[in-house]
Amino acid sequence: MCKPAALYLRCSDERNDGHGAVVEEFTITYGAVTHVGQVRTGNEDSLLADNNVFMVADGMGGHNAGEVASLMAVEHLREAAGSIIAETDLVQALVHANEVIYAESMTNHLHHGMGTTLAAMVVLENSTIVVAHVGDSRVYLWNEGALSRLSKDHSYVQELVDEGIVSIEEARTHPRRNIVTRALGIDADVEVEANTFPVTVGAWYVLCSDGLVDEISDADIAKVLERCTSPHEAAQALVDAANAAGGRDNITVIVVSTASPDAEVVEPVEVPSSSGADDTDPAGIPVVEAATAAEETSPAKKKFRFGPVLFWSALGGILLAVLVVFAAYGRTGYFVSFQGDDVVVLKGRPGGVLWFNPTVEARTTLTRSDLTDSLALEIAGEPTFSESSAAQTYVNGIRDEVQPNPTTTLPAVVTTTTSSTSTTSSTTSTVVK
Numbered sequence: 001m002c003k004p005a006a007l008y009l010r011c012s013d014e015r016n017d018g019h020g021a022v023v024e025e026f027t028i029t030y031g032a033v034t035h036v037g038q039v040r041t042g043n044e045d046s047l048l049a050d051n052n053v054f055m056v057a058d059g060m061g062g063h064n065a066g067e068v069a070s071l072m073a074v075e076h077l078r079e080a081a082g083s084i085i086a087e088t089d090l091v092q093a094l095v096h097a098n099e100v101i102y103a104e105s106m107t108n109h110l111h112h113g114m115g116t117t118l119a120a121m122v123v124l125e126n127s128t129i130v131v132a133h134v135g136d137s138r139v140y141l142w143n144e145g146a147l148s149r150l151s152k153d154h155s156y157v158q159e160l161v162d163e164g165i166v167s168i169e170e171a172r173t174h175p176r177r178n179i180v181t182r183a184l185g186i187d188a189d190v191e192v193e194a195n196t197f198p199v200t201v202g203a204w205y206v207l208c209s210d211g212l213v214d215e216i217s218d219a220d221i222a223k224v225l226e227r228c229t230s231p232h233e234a235a236q237a238l239v240d241a242a243n244a245a246g247g248r249d250n251i252t253v254i255v256v257s258t259a260s261p262d263a264e265v266v267e268p269v270e271v272p273s274s275s276g277a278d279d280t281d282p283a284g285i286p287v288v289e290a291a292t293a294a295e296e297t298s299p300a301k302k303k304f305r306f307g308p309v310l311f312w313s314a315l316g317g318i319l320l321a322v323l324v325v326f327a328a329y330g331r332t333g334y335f336v337s338f339q340g341d342d343v344v345v346l347k348g349r350p351g352g353v354l355w356f357n358p359t360v361e362a363r364t365t366l367t368r369s370d371l372t373d374s375l376a377l378e379i380a381g382e383p384t385f386s387e388s389s390a391a392q393t394y395v396n397g398i399r400d401e402v403q404p405n406p407t408t409t410l411p412a413v414v415t416t417t418t419s420s421t422s423t424t425s426s427t428t429s430t431v432v433k
Contacts, residue, residue, distance in 0.1 A: 026201045027261050028052065028123060031232025032254040033239045037211060038247030045209050045252040046070035046116075052123040053081040056137050056252050058209040060183065061105075061114030069116040069185050072104065073097050077120060084122050087130045091192045094120065094132060094184065101185030115183040119151060119207045121256065123199065132194035135180045136210045140221070143203035147222040150197065150205075154182035172217065178210075204231060205256040208238070211249035215242040231255040334361060334391040335384040341368040343379060343398075345391045350382040361388055364395050370402050 032054075036043040044059035044066035057073045059066030073094075080093035105111050117135025124130060131139045136153040152158060156179035157171040166174060184190055204225065212221070216238075224241050228234035234255040242251045335350050335358070336343065343366035348358030368376055375398060385391040 025261050026127075026199060026258045028256065028258060029231050030054065030254060030256040031230065031235035032252075033232075033235040034252040035239050035243065035247070035250070037250050038243055040248075040250060042067065043250045044070060045211070045250040046074040047252050047254060048074045048078055049254055050078055050081060053077065053084070053120075054122075054205075054207055054254050054256055055118055055120040056207045056209050056254060057116045057118045057184075058135070058137050058211070058250070058252070059114065059116045061111070065105075065111050065114035066116070068104075068111055069101050069114040070118075072101050073116050073118055073184055076100060081122075084130075085124065087132075087194050087196045090120065090122055090130050090132050091194050094118070094134065094192045095190060098184045098190040099188070102188055105185055113186075115185040117154075117180060117183055117210070119209075121205060121207060123256075123258070127199045129197050129199055129205070130194060131197065132192050134190060134192055135183050136213075138206075138208055138210075138213060140206040140208075140218075141200065141203055142206060142222070142225045143200050145222075145226065147218055147225065149218075150195065151193070153180075154193070155180050169217070172214070177214070199258050201258055201260055203258055204234065205258070206234075206238075207254040207256070209250065209252040211247075211251035212238055212242045212253055214249060215245035215247065215251075225255075231257045333384055333386060334388050335382045336379055336391055336395060337382045338368060338379060343367065343371075343395065345388065345395060347388070350384065362392065364399065366395065366399055366402070371398070372402070375402070 030049055032047055032049045034043060034045050034047055044061075046057045046059065046067065048055040048057075055074055055077050057070035059068070059070030061069060076097035077093055080089075080096070084090050084093060101115070105114050117133075117137045119133040119137035119139045120131070121139060122130045131150045133139060133151040134154060136155045136158075137151075138153070139150040141148050141150050155177070157166065157174045157177045159181070160166045160174070161168055161171050171177060182191060206221070206225070216224075220241065221238065224237045225234050228237055232255070235253045238253045238255075239251050333349060334345060334347055336345055337350070338344070339346075339360065343364045344360050345362040345364070346358040347361040348356065350358070352358060371379065379398075383394065385394065
């Protein structure tokens with residue numbers, strides 16, 4: 001589903017060059033498009049293009065969850081837009097949106113675990129632009145044929161890039177490129193990254209979800225922008241390029257232009273949504289609402305955060321350590337017991353520990369019928385010993401009591417002597433019973 005939109009505003013950029021105030025006017029125009037892509041059946045992206053406030057939100061958590069989180073983020077920023085006059089205001093609005101989304105996920109089991117990444121931009125009256133983001137949704141600046149990023153991904157592969165482990169190009173195809181280290185609504189607290197820049201007159205600002213950058217490189221984005229003449233054409237062309245490259249995820253793009261009022265303006269052509277709904281808000285401004293949910297169930301978005309990965313890895317390590325301790329405890333010590341009617345020495349703990357059952361250390365010649373009632377009762381109590389030799393001594397004592405051996409005279413040691421050598425031989429026979 002594609003919904004382009006455009007809005008025209010005129011702002012005054014007043015800057016002091018040391019010789020007096022210099023007034024430079026610029027006109028804000030934009031194009032915004034969202035598309036479900038070529039693989040997924042539902043769109044979890046939402047976007048906001050309202051006067052001077054723009055946002056792309058990329059939901060995660062599956063059907064009826066990811067799209068809910070992204071829409072809640074968009075609607076919360078829309079409500080707060082009128083009070084944003086500085087960078088701190090935008091950050092506070094997004095922090096509050098995080099609290100609202102997190103509370104919903106904690107109280108509604110259908111939305112448990114939902115979250116959203118986002119990229120937001122606000123053009124302020126003092127002709128500055130505030131850019132904020134959480135996760136791997138991005139903001140680019142396209143100016144005089146050069147494309148640069150105004151945001152840095154909060155992701156696992158970005159950390160690998162920062163550490164010099166992988167290159168930017170390798171990061172695009174890394175098997176863990178879908179792991180984000182920050183997202184709105186996942187935790188009670190979130191760190192929003194924000195920066196303020198002066199307006200670059202004549203530039204284009206591109207906000208997008210990872211559905212764009214996972215399919216086409218920054219160099220390909222620059223090639224598409226270079227051949228476009230309007231923000232709407234650029235937004236549509238970028239979405240088309242991502243779909244042509246595979247469209248494995250939802251794709252959302254907003255292109256905002258801060259052109260000189262003398263520049264030629266190309267009017268965008270409004271394309272009705274597939275639902276046929278009117279895309280005009282009560283104020284008469286055509287804006288893009290959140291993507292309408294598909295009727296069929298969409299698969300959960302395969303996006304992960306690095307924080308939970310570390311948590312579960314640590315928890316797994318703790319459980320493994322506990323298991324090792326129990327295994328060691330379950331395999332220490334010895335005890336004497338019956339196995340059927342036979343008296344045996346076992347290694348381990350009586351009854352076993354978890355699934356670590358005792359094993360037979362030694363079998364004896366004693367049976368239940370050899371024992372007196374008191375000895376049988378004593379062995380049924382499974383007496384324990386710290387060492388195998390102690391258990392063997394205990395069994396030997398019982399054996400000597402119930403099976404006394406007659407006195408045996410061993411043959412004498414035989415010594416054979418010759419004129420050149422002397423050899424002494426002896427034989428000792430041991431029977432383990």
